[in-house]
Amino acid sequence: MAAVFEIVELENGDVALKRNDGEGEPLVRIVFSGDAKASFPEQHMEIARAMIEAGVRKVGELSGVHVEDVSAIAELESRILH
Numbered sequence: 001m002a003a004v005f006e007i008v009e010l011e012n013g014d015v016a017l018k019r020n021d022g023e024g025e026p027l028v029r030i031v032f033s034g035d036a037k038a039s040f041p042e043q044h045m046e047i048a049r050a051m052i053e054a055g056v057r058k059v060g061e062l063s064g065v066h067v068e069d070v071s072a073i074a075e076l077e078s079r080i081l082h
Contacts, residue, residue, distance in 0.1 A: 007049055013037075015048035028052060 005027070006020045016026035030048045037044055059065075 007045075007052055009045060015045060015052075017052050028055065 004020045005017055008016055008018060010016055010026075010029075013032075015030040015032075017028040018024075018026040030051060032044050032048075040047065
């Protein structure tokens with residue numbers, strides 16, 4: 001069975017990609033500076049999601065592993081309340 005991941009905003013404001021079963025540390029953390037968050041206060045999750053999706057696509061490309069529809073990450077994340 002394939003692993004399922006979710007994009008979440010952590011308590012400290014970092015955005016992370018983690019397993020949805022809660023196991024282990026986040027695979028990726030994105031930290032926006034205060035200035036960056038001030039520049040796009042309502043869009044930081046959307047920007048982080050685009051960055052993570054691009055990374056997932058690149059990992060699939062480099063490893064030769066077929067990555068399921070990356071947009072599913074965004075769909076899953078949009079249904080999770082944090």
